[in-house]
Amino acid sequence: MATDTVSSERMAGGAEAIEAGARDPGGHRPVLLAEAVAALAPRPGGRYLDGTFGGGGHTRAILDASDPDGTVLALDADPDAIARARALAEEPGIGARLVPAHANFARLAEVAVETGLAPLDGVLLDLGLSSFQLDQAERGFAFRFAGPLDMRFDPSRGRPAADLVNELPARELADLLFRYGEEPRARRIAAAIAREREQALIETTVRLAEVVARAVGGRRGSDIHPATRTFQALRIATNEELHALERALEGAVSVLAPSGRLVVIAFHSLEDRIVKRFMQRESAACVCPLEAPVCTCGHTPRLARVIGRAVRATPAEIAANPRSRSAVLRVAERLPHVPPAVATVGDPASALSGVGRATRPGRTKP
Numbered sequence: 306m307a308t309d310t311v312s313s314e315r316m317a318g319g320a321e322a323i324e325a326g327a328r329d330p331g332g333h334r335p336v337l338l339a340e341a342v343a344a345l346a347p348r349p350g351g352r353y354l355d356g357t358f359g360g361g362g363h364t365r366a367i368l369d370a371s372d373p374d375g376t377v378l379a380l381d382a383d384p385d386a387i388a389r390a391r392a393l394a395e396e397p398g399i400g401a402r403l404v405p406a407h408a409n410f411a412r413l414a415e416v417a418v419e420t421g422l423a424p425l426d427g428v429l430l431d432l433g434l435s436s437f438q439l440d441q442a443e444r445g446f447a448f449r450f451a452g453p454l455d456m457r458f459d460p461s462r463g464r465p466a467a468d469l470v471n472e473l474p475a476r477e478l479a480d481l482l483f484r485y486g487e488e489p490r491a492r493r494i495a496a497a498i499a500r501e502r503e504q505a506l507i508e509t510t511v512r513l514a515e516v517v518a519r520a521v522g523g524r525r526g527s528d529i530h531p532a533t534r535t536f537q538a539l540r541i542a543t544n545e546e547l548h549a550l551e552r553a554l555e556g557a558v559s560v561l562a563p564s565g566r567l568v569v570i571a572f573h574s575l576e577d578r579i580v581k582r583f584m585q586r587e588s589a590a591c592v593c594p595l596e597a598p599v600c601t602c603g604h605t606p607r608l609a610r611v612i613g614r615a616v617r618a619t620p621a622e623i624a625a626n627p628r629s630r631s632a633v634l635r636v637a638e639r640l641p642h643v644p645p646a647v648a649t650v651g652d653p654a655s656a657l658s659g660v661g662r663a664t665r666p667g668r669t670k671p
Contacts, residue, residue, distance in 0.1 A: 327660060334436070335362030336629040337570055340616050341429060344568045344636040347371035351426040354378045354417060354560075356410035356553060358390045359435035365393065367429070368402060376402050378422050382409040382458040382544075385437065409458070411549035414556030424562035430553060430569045432546075432576050433632070438646075443579050446540065456540045466539040471506045473501040484539030485547075485575065493533060494520050510536075518527065537573065550576055554583045557605050563641035565633035567608070570634045577633045584610055584637045611636040 335341075341363060347353060347370040355364045358379040367377050379390045390405035406416050410430060417423040438458075439447045445455035445466065454467035473481065479495035481574055482488045497520035498507065507513050517532040542545060557567050567584075571577035587608040591600040616636075618629035 324567045334626045334628075335360065335366075336363060336431065336433060336626065336632045337616065337618060337622070337634050338366055341431070341568055341570060341632055342366045342370055344611065344616075344634065345396055345427040345429055346424050347375055347427065349374055351375045352378070352422050352424075352562075353427045354380065354413060354422070354425050354429070354557075356380050356428065356430040356557075357432070357435075357552075358405070359383075359431065359433075360386075360437055361393050362388055363429055363431060363649065364390070364403065367427075368399060372398075374402070376388060378404045378406060378417060378420060378425075380406050380408050380410050380413060380416060382407075382462075383435075384461070385439065386435065389437075401425075405423050409549055411552040411556070413553055414560045417560045423560040425560050425565055426562055426568065427566040427568065428557040428561060430550075430557070430567075432550065433572045433628070436628075445510050446536070448510045448530065448536055451509060451511045454510055454513060454539075456543045458534075458544050463543065464523060466543045467506070467508050469539055469542060470498060471508075481542050482535055482538045485540070485541040486534035486536075487574065488534040490521050492540055496520075540573070544549065547575060547579060550579055551583075554580065558587060558639065561639040565639045566611070567637045567639070568634065570632055571637075572631050572633075580635050581615075584608060584635060588637065607640055608637040609640055611638050 345353065345367065349371055351371050353367050353371065353375065355377055358364055358381040360496045361379075364377050364379050368375065368524065371377075378385075380385050381390065381554055384407060387405050390403065393399060394401075394403040394405060404420055406420065406421065408416050413428070414423070417425055434446060438444050440450075442450035442452035443455075444460075445452045454465060454470060456466040457463055469478070469481065475495045475498070478498060479491040482491035488494065489523050493528075494517050497516055498513075501507060501516050507516065513535070514530065514532040517535050518530070521531045532645065551666050554567075554569075561567060568578045571580055587604050588610050589604065590606055591602055592599050592604045593602045612635075616634040618626075622629050
């Protein structure tokens with residue numbers, strides 16, 4: 306049965322294991338580590354999935370908390386991250402307990418079934434970039450380094466962000482910046498990009514950042530670089546991140562065992578909104594339109610929300626790791642009476658459409 310809060314006993318019980326993974330060997334510091342592992346509640350013999358291995362901090366902590374025989378299926382679209390996962394598997398005491406898989410978490414249900422690890426006792430999705438990605442100039446994720454305008458999680462797939470910047474019509478580019486970056490000056494920025502690329506293609510992170518800064522008049526006293534939202538929008542579009550998240554959420558529920566936990570850490574409002582609405586819908590008894598006097602949807606809830614409010618980083622963590630400032634953690638638990646459908650993965654579009662309030666007083670079933 307789901308509880309209303311993540312218990313302090315669970316939080317304290319995993320403290321020693323969590324401390325060991327507080328910082329990865331490469332310097333990456335996983336966000337909300339203690340809170341995520343406590344919410345996941347790993348146990349010996351359990352089967353867990355980390356949808357974004359990244360630097361491996363969360364995976365390492367889950368392995369430690371589920372010692373001696375818990376298993377983690379670690380996914381990542383980034384081949385460099387999977388190389389780090391394979392190196393971790395070579396460490397003493399890890400071995401077959403860690404199963405690395407080079408795949409986008411959109412395919413997590415398929416991979417869990419293919420590896421024979423479904424049903425799972427927990428799924429963790431950390432939606433943030435790793436320090437490894439941000440600190441490598443050649444990956445093109447950060448404007449503080451001069452590098453190619455790439456931004457692909459998997460450099461062997463898809464088209465780089467430079468193609469969007471140099472080929473989209475100004476109106477479509479403005480729409481993209483507004484939709485995925487929530488950039489209020491999207492049209493001004495898109496127009497400036499269109500003018501600049503007529504002179505020479507925009508192919509580097511630094512040049513794009515300069516174009517955006519000139520278009521909006523620089524920082525003007527703000528701590529946030531004016532190109533931040535533009536880079537976010539291009540990265541999301543390049544990797545189709547929101548669509549992948551929708552598929553991952555639906556896939557996670559389909560392969561969770563009864564009472565298995567779904568833990569998601571989001572870093573901006575677009576992805577957190579998708580997570581919040583998905584959990585609201587899947588924990589609701591009715592998803593009919595608000596104006597319908599009688600319930601006719603036949604919806605059966607598959608999840609129970611474990612904590613009512615989102616969990617955020619403490620002031621101490623923010624001081625130690627500024628990247629945790631915007632992190633939001635949400636947790637839900639698979640209802641025991643609804644068996645997981647491990648054989649197929651449904652279309653997430655139907656699962657996310659028409660999301661309304663989790664409870665609607667006065668609604669009656671026919």
